Amino acid sequence: MTASEIRELDPQTVERIAAGEVVERPASAVKELIENSIDADASRVTVAVENGGIDGIRVRDDGVGMARGELERAVDEHTTSKIADIDDLESGVATLGFRGEALHAIGAVSRLTITTRPRAGGEATELTVAGGNVTDVRPAGHPSGTTVEVDDLFYNVPARQKYLKQPSTEFDHVNTVTTSYALANPDVAVTLEHDDRETFATTGSGDLQETVMAVYGREVAQAMRTVSGEDIPDGPLDSVRGLVSHPETNRASREYLSTFVNGRYVTASVAREAVVDAYDTQLAPDRYPFAVLFLEVDPATVDVNVHPRKMEVRFADEAAVKKQVEHAVEQALLEEGLVRTSAPRGRSAPDQTEIQPDTTEPETDEPETQQNITSRRDDGPDEPDRQQRTTSRRGDNSETGASTSIEAGPSAAGDSTDTRSQGSSDTEEIASNDTSERDDDRRKFQDTGTQSRLTASTETEQFESLPSMRVLGQYQETYIVAETTDGLVLVDQHAADERINYERLREDFSGETTTQALAEPVELELTAREAELFDSHTDALARLGFRARLVGDRTVEVQTVPTMVAGSAGPALIRDVLSEFVQGRKRAADTVEAAVDDLLADLACYPSITGNTSLTEGSVVDLLARLDSCENPYACPHGRPVVVEFDTEEIENRFERDYPGHQ
Structure with a gap:
C-alpha cells in the first residue's frame, strides 16, 4: 500500500478521531455531562474533579435516570432521546444535547462508569466502558438520578494527553463551564468541588442575582444592573434579559461575559461585542464588564449545529441581533445613569456649555437620587464634568505631558460667577455631591484652564526610527495625523503611550x-x-x-x-x-x-493616554519623541499597530489620479 493510496480508516481510528472533536480536555467532558443532567430535568447537579479533571471527573444529578435497557443504548454512537430525525434538527433543537455522541465519545477515550436509577421506579444499574467497549453491566445501589464517573481520561490517546495543561489551567476551564451552566440555570442547585473542596454552590432558588453572588461574590452581585430588554428594535430576538455590571466593576478579559441563547451557553461574539459597545467610553481599553444575558429567539432562526462542541451559534441576521442586544444593555445602563446618551462624540464641542467651579457650600448632604442621576445624564452642562472625571482617572500621563482636561468655553476656569443664580438644577445637583470630589474637580478646573485644540505644525520633526513628519492635527482626538516625505501617517496615541510605558516597565523589572x-x-x-x-x-x-x-x-x-x-x-x-x-x-x-x-x-x-483625549502640540511632539526612542515603536505590547502609513502612490491610486487623460 503506497502513501498516496486512498483507503478507508478502521472503525477504531474513526471512533477516536470523532471522540477527539467532542472531548478536547476535561472541561469538554464536564460540559457534555452537565448538559445531559439538565436535559434530564435535574434540580441538583454536583460536579467533582480531581487534579483539574485530569485524574477524575464525577457528575451526579437527581434527574429522571435510566432503566437498564436505556443505559445500554445510551453509550452507543448517535443514540439519543432528544431528537428523532432531520426534521427535529431543522426545526430547531430545544435541548442542550442532541447528537447522541457525548457518552459514547467520552467512553471512547477514558474508563467510564455510569450508575443510574429511574425516577419513576425500578432498579439501579451500573455500566462500565473502557476505550469504547462495554466491559460490565450489573445491578447497583443508587438513588434516583444518574452518576457518571470518568477516570484515566485519554489513557488510550497519549497524543491528546500530552497536550493537557497544568491542573490549575484545566480546572480553570472546568470552573468556567460549570459556572456558565449554573448562571444559565438559576433554578438548578449546582455545586463544584475540586480535590474534595467546595469551590462554589448555588441554591437553585431561581434568583439570578443570588446565583451571581454564589459564583462571583457579593461585590459583583451588588454591582449588577437589570436588563429587561422588553422594548428592543425589531429583529430576530424575541427578548434580551439578564444582568450587566456597573462600569467600574470589570475585569481584563471577556471570561465574565456570559451569553445564553435559548438557555444554551455559547460564546456568541456578536452579542459580546454588542455588550461592550453599549458601555461606550465608560470602560477603559481592554476592560470588560460582567454580564449574564439571556437571548430568546425562534429556534428555527438560529443554527446550534455549527461546531461539535456546540459552543457557537449562527444567527440568520447578526447585524440585527447586535443592534437589539446593544440597545437593551444601553437602555439598562441609561436608566441607571451609568452611560451618556448616544449622541455622536464631539458634535457639540464648538458650542459646548461653559462649566464653572462651584464655590458655594451645599445646603444639604442629600444623596444623589435616581432622578438626579438621570437629569445630569440628559442635560448638557454636567456632561463634560462627568467626562473629565472619567478621563482624568485613566488618561493623565505626566511623562508625556499629555493633557486630559476637558474642552470648555473661554470662561470655564477663570470666571468664578456662581451659576446657580441662573436657576440651573444641574449645578445644584453638582453641589450636592461629595465635598472631596467637588474640591478635586475644582482644582482640576483651576489648574488646567481652557484646553487648546491641536493645530497643524509648521515644522518637520526629525526622528531616528520613525519617519520624519510634520504634525497636522488629531483625528477623533484619538489618532495623530502627520505628513511625511512619502505620504501620510496615523499614530494611535493610546497604543503609542502603551509602548513607551511598557518598555520603561520592562527595563525596571529587569533587575x-x-x-x-x-x-x-x-x-x-x-x-x-x-x-x-x-x-x-x-x-x-x-x-x-x-x-x-x-x-x-x-x-x-x-x-x-x-x-x-x-x-x-x-x-x-x-x-x-x-x-x-x-x-x-x-x-x-x-x-x-x-x-x-x-x-x-x-x-x-493603566497610565496611558486614552482615546478621545485632546492633545496640545507640545505633548504630541514629546509623545512622538519618546516613541521614537523605543526598541519597537511600531506595535503596542498587545500586538496592535501604533503607526499606520499611507504612501503617496496609494493615496493617488485611491483617488484614481492615474486615469487616462489626467494631467
Missing part, C-alpha cells in the same frame, strides 16, 4: 523585583474562579511582588505590591495577574516567567 508595603493591608473579594487560581499561584504572586493571603473563602488580604504598580494599578491588579497565569493573551502563561511579559503589557495600559 531585582522590589516591593512596597501597604500602610494598611487591602482586602479584595474574589470570584470563585479567582479564589481557586489564587490558591494555586500564591508563591508565583509572591515572586512578582504581591504578598497576600486568603482570609476567607473568597477574600484575599494584600500586604505588599510590586513597587512599579504602587502608583498606578495597586492591589486590585492581582485579579488580572491571576488570569494571566492561566491564559495569557498571546500564549498560555503557565509559569511566572511567561506571565511577566503579559503583566507588564497590562500595567502599561
